[in-house]
Amino acid sequence: MTILVQFAIGLLFGLGLVISGMSNPAKVLNFLDLGGIPAGTWDASLAFVMAGAVAVTFVGFRHVLKLAQPLLADRFHVPTRSDIDPRIIVGPAIFGIGWGLAGFCPGPALTALGFGSISALVFVVAMFAGMVLARFIAQLPSSTRLAAPVDPLET
Amino acid sequence: MVATPFTPIASLLGGALIGLSAVLLMWATGRIAGISGIASRLFPPYEDRAFAGRLAFVAGLIAAPVLVRLVTGSLPAQTIAAGTPALVVAGLLTGFGSVWGSGCTSGHGVCGLSRLSLRSLVATVTFMATGVATVYLIRHWS
Numbered sequence: 001m002t003i004l005v006q007f008a009i010g011l012l013f014g015l016g017l018v019i020s021g022m023s024n025p026a027k028v029l030n031f032l033d034l035g036g037i038p039a040g041t042w043d044a045s046l047a048f049v050m051a052g053a054v055a056v057t058f059v060g061f062r063h064v065l066k067l068a069q070p071l072l073a074d075r076f077h078v079p080t081r082s083d084i085d086p087r088i089i090v091g092p093a094i095f096g097i098g099w100g101l102a103g104f105c106p107g108p109a110l111t112a113l114g115f116g117s118i119s120a121l122v123f124v125v126a127m128f129a130g131m132v133l134a135r136f137i138a139q140l141p142s143s144t145r146l147a148a149p150v151d152p153l154e155t
Numbered sequence: 156m157v158a159t160p161f162t163p164i165a166s167l168l169g170g171a172l173i174g175l176s177a178v179l180l181m182w183a184t185g186r187i188a189g190i191s192g193i194a195s196r197l198f199p200p201y202e203d204r205a206f207a208g209r210l211a212f213v214a215g216l217i218a219a220p221v222l223v224r225l226v227t228g229s230l231p232a233q234t235i236a237a238g239t240p241a242l243v244v245a246g247l248l249t250g251f252g253s254v255w256g257s258g259c260t261s262g263h264g265v266c267g268l269s270r271l272s273l274r275s276l277v278a279t280v281t282f283m284a285t286g287v288a289t290v291y292l293i294r295h296w297s
Binding site for chain 2: 004006013014044053054058070076079083094105113115132
């Protein structure tokens with residue numbers, strides 16, 4: 001049951017990515033290309049995706065997080081950290097460079113697999129390797145001494 | 156570069172579906188819909204027993220365009236301009252950076268901003284800035 005529900009929720013997320021146009025890296029890159037504003041090639045669509053997603057999530061989370069517990073789990077796992085450590089800047093800085101190189105972030109890259117794209121497959125395999133590497137380094141004793149988050153992946 | 160049409164209505168609607176998915180995932184499982192967090196935990200070390208649910212979510216992501224093609228008979232445009240070496244480098248950086256920074260466009264950009272998280276705001280501003288800078292260097296630096 002839980003598995004089926006999560007498949008359906010993932011499917012909904014993927015449909016949102018396809019309908020919004022975000023499964024097309026060219027649209028993402030044309031949004032990031034502020035230099036294209038004078039030439040008229042800038043595509044502001046991504047801002048509308050973010051606006052739609054944040055508006056619904058903002059209202060929805062308000063209601064859902066008032067509940068005692070989720071429907072299919074014993075508690076909510078909501079990040080609690082509020083400190084600004086180096087990793088919250090260095091990580092996104094590195095991610096943004098990768099995003100700007102290909103126009104893929106993790107969600108759209110996975111959805112792009114369903115288009116049957118070999119390029120997306122190459123990207124996703126490399127992305128998985130990068131993820132495994134980051135988790136491996138985060139677990140080394142030397143790096144936990146530096147950062148020491150309880151959960152290295154907590155948002 | 157390939158020109159793309161500005162699609163405010165479809166993008167707002169698609170964005171709303173992404174938001175609805177994030178709300179439903181929180182409601183059902185109590186988890187943040189952060190794709191980098193979900194995808195990276197498909198690999199060891201396993202810290203909990205939620206593997207099957209994560210795999211199902213990712214399968215749903217991949218199934219979405221398949222469903223669109225079945226229903227409408229076609230798929231929207233998808234142009235991947237980057238060559239293989241660039242895709243490999245971009246994938247490594249995207250995977251590493253999103254895990255190192257505890258989230259990507261979905262976990263920080265959608266869920267984090269919706270929770271008014273300062274960490275997510277810092278992360279979102281940072282990846283937007285380096286993304287813009289990278290595209291600028293590639294397209295306009297000469």
